[in-house]
Amino acid sequence: MAGFFNRFVDRSSDEVSVDTVDAAIATGSHTILDVRELDEWQDGHIAEAIHIPLGELDLRLQELPQDKPVYTICHSGKRSLVAVDILTSGGRSDAKSMAGGMVAWASSGKPYV
Known part of the structure; x- marks a missing residue:
């Protein structure tokens, strides 16, 4: 039971940095x-991102390319962690959340449209 609760306390292994996402965009290595x-x-959003609202994600998993790992993004990084859980429940083991979300992206001076 402790392992279950620890998942909600420390999610750092499910997160990547803004710079990691930026590098993935530059190489095209991940779905954003x-x-x-x-x-x-x-x-405002990252130009290369696919948009699927969190509330629709479980019904639209098939829209995501299967040949690339996924980095999820939201406003502050909380909903994107929920998205990682949904993707994992849907059979993916290659999803990570961008820590800090679009707040961190914009604060870092990264481009968005």
């Missing part, structure tokens, strides 16, 4: 999945 709501997406 933005799980924010439409209004958040429209306010």
